[in-house]
Structures are given as structure tokens and as C-alpha cells.
Amino acid sequence: MNTTHQKALELDVISVLQTIYDPEIPVNIYELGLIYEIAISDDADVKILMTLTSPNCPVAESLPVEVQQKIAGITGVRSSDVELTFEPPWDQSMLSEEAKLELGFL
Numbered sequence: 001m002n003t004t005h006q007k008a009l010e011l012d013v014i015s016v017l018q019t020i021y022d023p024e025i026p027v028n029i030y031e032l033g034l035i036y037e038i039a040i041s042d043d044a045d046v047k048i049l050m051t052l053t054s055p056n057c058p059v060a061e062s063l064p065v066e067v068q069q070k071i072a073g074i075t076g077v078r079s080s081d082v083e084l085t086f087e088p089p090w091d092q093s094m095l096s097e098e099a100k101l102e103l104g105f106l
Contacts, residue, residue, distance in 0.1 A: 001042045009076055013038055013046055016070050022052075023059055027102050029067070033094025036085065044078040046071050051090045060084075 001009075017030040029035060029050070037049035048067055052060055064082040071080035092105070100106045 001040075001044060005076075006040050006042075009040055009044060009046075009074070010038055012074050012076070013040070013048075013071055016074055017048075017067070020063070020066060020070060022057075022063070024057075025053070025103070027095075027099045029063070031096040031099040031102075032090075033096065033099070034090060044076055046074075046077050046080045048080070048082045049085060050082060051085055053090050055086055 014030060017035055018028045020029050021027070022029055022032060022034070025032060032053070034052065035048060035050050037047075039047040039049075041047075048071065050064065050067065052063065057063070064084050068080050068082040071077060071082075095103070095105065097106070
């Protein structure tokens, strides 16, 4: 896969991530800073490294599955895998400017 195609696929992945919301915070998981890494192989396998706002998050079981399924549904993606990590722990400094504005932090 060429770099242009990979970049386009990454933008598609980000667009899908922006449709997934943490149920406790009215901001999508991408703008919340819960996505630490998006890796796309030459074969269009997508790996997402993500975290949750806390290890006790009520959607700890379902949110990674939702991310994996929605990414797998993107045209051009061969497979998707989601890895959950708590290192480094999420904090409010990871919010995008848009999320800070939405939540009244700016």
C-alpha cells in the first residue's frame, strides 16, 4: 500500500473514531485523547492502541469491541485490532482543544 493510500485510510479511521463517544462525557474518544496510536500495515491491517478515562470505566468491556468492529467495517481495512493500555494513564491534558472547548475548560 502506498503512503497516500495509507494516509487516506488513516483519515477514514479517524473519522470513524470521531463517531464513537464515551457515554459519560459528551465528546468523541478521538478528541478525548483516548486513542494513543493508529498503526496501519502495508496490508491494510489497522491496530489501535487506546485507553479509557479510568480503569473502572463502565464501558471497559464494550468500548474496545465497538472500536474494533467499526474500524473493521471501513472499506479497505483488511483487519482491525484494539489494544487497551493504561500507560500512560489518561488525564485531562490529553483532551484536544475542541474537547476542552466543548467541556468548558477554555
